[in-house]
Amino acid sequence: MLVSTLKQSRIFELPFEIIVLIVSTFSEYDMKNFSMTCHNFRQLSFDQELWKAMYETRFTTDKDTVIKYSANSLWKQNYLKKATLRLSAVDDMEISHMNTEYWETEETESSIYGHVAKLNLVCWFKMIGNLESVPPGEYKVQWRMRVVSNSGWTDSFKFRVSLKEIYDNDPITDDTHCMPFEFYENPTIVGCGWIVITLPGRFVINKKLGFSKVYFSHDDITSPWKYDLQEFDWVRLIPISPTAKYDDSKLYVKIDNYNRMVFVKDDSILGNIYKFQD
Incomplete structure (x- = not known):
């Protein structure tokens, strides 16, 4: 002993x-x-x-x-x-009009969960979810998605993260981020497999708050129809040091030439890196 x-x-x-x-x-x-x-x-x-x-x-x-x-x-x-700080789009999030002609569940080996949410055609685009009991600290927010076509779409979707429940008429805050201009026309993104979007800045939960519920939303409820745009796998939080510089290379695993996973552990991510400008 x-x-x-x-x-x-x-x-x-x-x-x-x-x-x-x-x-x-x-x-x-x-x-x-x-x-x-x-x-x-x-x-x-x-x-x-x-x-x-x-x-x-x-x-x-x-x-x-x-x-x-x-x-x-x-x-x-x-x-x-x-305690895994990740939500499956299909299993853990609420998507308006899911499992109808507007949205469907697509089985795939390219997801840790074995399925993803696929957008077919929708006007009211809204995905919401929450993580229970997140520890105090600083985090990066990441979404894993795949843009399958641009379908002429040039508008901007919003990503929101908050310690309060998110409503459609809530004011825009510092934790709200919009897709970069012409995101859906970028040839390195459209039709190029899975990407992991890392939102700018840091999402902070104060120590005084203790374990907290964190709300996520990805939406656009404007009138134009959105069709055949994208598929969604998950959203997650990455704990980061308040002093250390954020390093993309520590957060990604390798993929093969066919964009399939070659090694999966409990919290791996698969896909190309796309990071908003901080």
């Missing part, structure tokens, strides 16, 4: 129930930093009771899951799966 060469922290003099109570407010990032401080903390980070307490604190609205996994020894895995 390994023995820490460091003097044992006084935290281990506390009753285990108190340690669980302290750690229950941690995020997965806090736990990672906690486990790197010494061998004893690293061993403690594998304790399933701690991950169970973290799960119940962060996802208190998910009572059925808590009951279901009450005797489960895989609390860490359950927590990390639930």
Whole structure:
């Protein structure tokens, strides 16, 4: 058995129930930093009771899951799966007129989820969704999509992210971004496979707010019809350091010549890089 060469922290003099109570407010990032401080903390980070307490604190609205996994020894895995900061367009978002002649679900191996949302024809274009219990911090917002044709479209869709529910008549804020001019006429984008759009700036959740719900919207409800424009896979948040420079190269995995995935892990992304100008 390994023995820490460091003097044992006084935290281990506390009753285990108190340690669980302290750690229950941690995020997965806090736990990672906690486990790197010494061998004893690293061993403690594998304790399933701690991950169970973290799960119940962060996802208190998910009572059925808590009951279901009450005797489960895989609390860490359950927590990390639930804490994934990504929404499937098909599974997790609300799309106006989905699964009608206007929008359809398209099965594909090019998505981690196995299917994407395909736009056929629509006037009222609106996608909304939310992530529950996002830890405080700074984030980049990314959308994975594929532009299949321009269909003569030259207008601009809006991307919005907010800590408040987004309504159609809400004023434009700093966290609202529009597609660059002539995006749908760019020959390096139209018909060139999946792209991952990284929105400019940083989305910040203040520490005082604690775990927060984050709302996403991608919309254009103007009168012109939009048809055969694009397909959507997911939207996600990328945690970033408040001081380190954002680096695209750390966020992408390789694809083969046929734009298919060659390696997939729990939170990989596939496609070409397209970043709005900061």
